[in-house]
Amino acid sequence: MTTQSPLAIEATGLVKSFGETRAVDGVDLSVRSGSVYGVLGPNGAGKTTTIRMLATLIRPDAGSARVLGHDIVKDADAVRGAVSLTGQLASVDEDLTGRENLILLGRLLGLKRPAAKDRAAELLEAFGLSEAAGRLVKNYSGGMRRRLDIAASIVVTPQLMFLDEPTTGLDPRSRNQVWGIIRALVAEGTTILLCTQYLEEADQLADRIAVIDHGKVIAEGTPSQLKASVGSGALHVRLLDPEQRPDAEQILDRELGAVTLEPDPAALSAACADADRAAEAVAELSRAGVRIAGFSLAQPSLDEVFLALTGHPAVVEHPDALEEEAA
Amino acid sequence: MSANPTTQAAPSSVADEDAVRKAIGSISRPPKASALSAALTFGWRGMLKVKHVPEQLLDVTITPVMFVVMFTYLFGGAISGSTGTYRDYILPGILVMSVLFTTVYSGVALNTDLTKGVVDRVRSLPIWRPAPLVGSLLGDSVRYLLAGTVIIVVGVVHGYRPGAGIGGVVAALALVVIFAFGLSWVFTTLGLLLRSPSAVMNAGFMGIFPLTFLSNVFVDPKTLPAGLQDFVDVNPISILATASRGLMEGNADGGDIVIVLAIAAVLTAVFAPLTTRLYRKG
Numbered sequence: 073m074t075t076q077s078p079l080a081i082e083a084t085g086l087v088k089s090f091g092e093t094r095a096v097d098g099v100d101l102s103v104r105s106g107s108v109y110g111v112l113g114p115n116g117a118g119k120t121t122t123i124r125m126l127a128t129l130i131r132p133d134a135g136s137a138r139v140l141g142h143d144i145v146k147d148a149d150a151v152r153g154a155v156s157l158t159g160q161l162a163s164v165d166e167d168l169t170g171r172e173n174l175i176l177l178g179r180l181l182g183l184k185r186p187a188a189k190d191r192a193a194e195l196l197e198a199f200g201l202s203e204a205a206g207r208l209v210k211n212y213s214g215g216m217r218r219r220l221d222i223a224a225s226i227v228v229t230p231q232l233m234f235l236d237e238p239t240t241g242l243d244p245r246s247r248n249q250v251w252g253i254i255r256a257l258v259a260e261g262t263t264i265l266l267c268t269q270y271l272e273e274a275d276q277l278a279d280r281i282a283v284i285d286h287g288k289v290i291a292e293g294t295p296s297q298l299k300a301s302v303g304s305g306a307l308h309v310r311l312l313d314p315e316q317r318p319d320a321e322q323i324l325d326r327e328l329g330a331v332t333l334e335p336d337p338a339a340l341s342a343a344c345a346d347a348d349r350a351a352e353a354v355a356e357l358s359r360a361g362v363r364i365a366g367f368s369l370a371q372p373s374l375d376e377v378f379l380a381l382t383g384h385p386a387v388v389e390h391p392d393a394l395e396e397e398a399a
Numbered sequence: 400m401s402a403n404p405t406t407q408a409a410p411s412s413v414a415d416e417d418a419v420r421k422a423i424g425s426i427s428r429p430p431k432a433s434a435l436s437a438a439l440t441f442g443w444r445g446m447l448k449v450k451h452v453p454e455q456l457l458d459v460t461i462t463p464v465m466f467v468v469m470f471t472y473l474f475g476g477a478i479s480g481s482t483g484t485y486r487d488y489i490l491p492g493i494l495v496m497s498v499l500f501t502t503v504y505s506g507v508a509l510n511t512d513l514t515k516g517v518v519d520r521v522r523s524l525p526i527w528r529p530a531p532l533v534g535s536l537l538g539d540s541v542r543y544l545l546a547g548t549v550i551i552v553v554g555v556v557h558g559y560r561p562g563a564g565i566g567g568v569v570a571a572l573a574l575v576v577i578f579a580f581g582l583s584w585v586f587t588t589l590g591l592l593l594r595s596p597s598a599v600m601n602a603g604f605m606g607i608f609p610l611t612f613l614s615n616v617f618v619d620p621k622t623l624p625a626g627l628q629d630f631v632d633v634n635p636i637s638i639l640a641t642a643s644r645g646l647m648e649g650n651a652d653g654g655d656i657v658i659v660l661a662i663a664a665v666l667t668a669v670f671a672p673l674t675t676r677l678y679r680k681g
Contacts, residue, residue, distance in 0.1 A: 128523065153428075153431070159519045159520065161515055163517050168447055181525075182436075256419040259416075262423070
């Protein structure tokens with residue numbers, strides 16, 4: 073059953089249209105077994121559609137893919153037997169208790185009733201949901217619901233797990249918990265395909281990232297490769313007096329080159345990867361009498377990567393509904 | 400008073416990575432669930448919902464119960480000359496109405512699963528494909544049985560004494576539930592086509608409500624204008640109501656029963672594969 077291919081997912085030329093819209097327009101992916109592969113893109117980029125094709129929920133219009141060595145169309149049942157999906161919606165039954173949800177899945181996955189009960193208890197304990205086990209899921213907080221959702225996905229440990237925006241809408245604490253769970257899964261050898269619109273999330277968790285926009289992969293590589301592809305870091309300087317910006321610009325241009333004037337009239341930045349040269353440039357500014365309010369040397373963020381690749385910024389919505397844990 | 404009982408305890412222990420790792424490593428994949436076991440598990444889920452959300456069953460039961468009581472005492476004398484006669488006429492009809500109203504909820508429930516993402520998870524499981532549908536409808540059949548039983552109990556409390564005794568009542572209930580099983584496939588199809596649970600509810604009742612009233616559930620069609628009478632006579636709900644009355648009184652027409660079973664079979668044959676296909680496509 074277990075084909076020990078080094079690749080957990082091999083997709084070539086996946087296409088899916090809905091009416092006139094080509095939601096996925098020729099996506100290729102190669103995901104190494106045991107890794108976390110991030111699929112990064114804004115809302116509507118085609119991430120969910122890609123995941124749904126790979127999880128055998130919808131058929132591709134064109135292209136093909138093998139998941140764990142099984143063809144996603146011809147051998148869909150074999151794929152289903154080895155993967156699990158945690159969708160964007162917390163796909164648990166709100167009208168049942170947390171425990172009942174897990175028992176239900178255990179039974180559907182082939183566990184006998186006592187085994188399903190034991191498994192549910194074990195997972196509830198591990199995910200910090202024991203106290204809430206007997207409560208209806210509709211009374212759970214967003215973070216609890218998400219944890220239950222992930223627990224539901226590992227009632228029987230999958231070889232490959234699809235996670236579609238697992239932390240969207242979660243408060244920072246719940247988000248960190250979910251990240252911890254994902255790390256634990258990886259440590260136990262599960263391959264993870266992680267869709268996210270949060271650049272930080274991909275950076276934190278993924279070994280490799282595909283940046284996807286308008287249904288196409290527009291860049292692929294490790295997080296550091298992607299950052300390197302848009303150049304090195306930058307020295308950001310904020311002045312006390314905006315009047316001095318032309319002077320500062322001249323000096324930085326001489327010292328480092330490639331100066332950018334920022335929207336803030338007191339701020340400017342220059343491309344620079346080397347901390348020593350940055351320090352030298354700052355010293356030069358202050359020798360010339362330019363008064364500095366603050367400065368920093370930053371690596372490019374994935375936001376900048378996205379902007380450089382697509383020409384438009386990634387839409388990063390901050391979760392406005394911070395849910396209280398265990399209300 | 401700021402009584403603060405149990406909830407304000409320290410934040411409950413949260414997922415810790417070691418426990419999660421242990422839980423992940425501690426299970427091996429069991430053999431696939433059998434088709435029967437998968438379907439029964441979905442039936443069990445339906446039962447749990449009756450337990451946790453009894454309102455849903457109440458919604459569709461209270462109206463018919465009110466109808467039994469109100470119609471019997473308010474209109475009984477005017478329509479049939481005596482409340483007793485009308486009660487005996489209307490009770491099997493309201494049994495039919497009550498169970499058929501409940502079938503709309505099968506579509507509503509399926510649509511809820513669809514909009515909440517439950518269907519996605521179910522569809523990514525390695526189970527017999529029709530299991531979730533067949534199982535849910537089996538569970539719903541228990542719900543139909545409950546709804547029907549409530550009406551009969553209310554009738555008996557108000558003096559209804561079926562001529563064919565318990566056996567007749569059970570046979571009538573069985574017939575109604577079989578018909579309802581067939582009809583619910585129509586609503587599950589609707590449930591997969593429409594956008595929201597409330598749209599399914601509205602469309603469902605828009606269909607079932609007039610059909611129920613334009614039947615012989617409430618009045619003997621003899622008093623109706625000719626065109627309407629023709630419609631009422633061929634309305635499957637009339638045929639079902641007549642057959643149920645017959646079974647409960649012990650003078651059932653075999654032909655009616657056959658027609659009802661045939662309609663249920665046709666509805667299932669057409670809409671069950673349609674529902675399954677739509678469900679598979681997602």
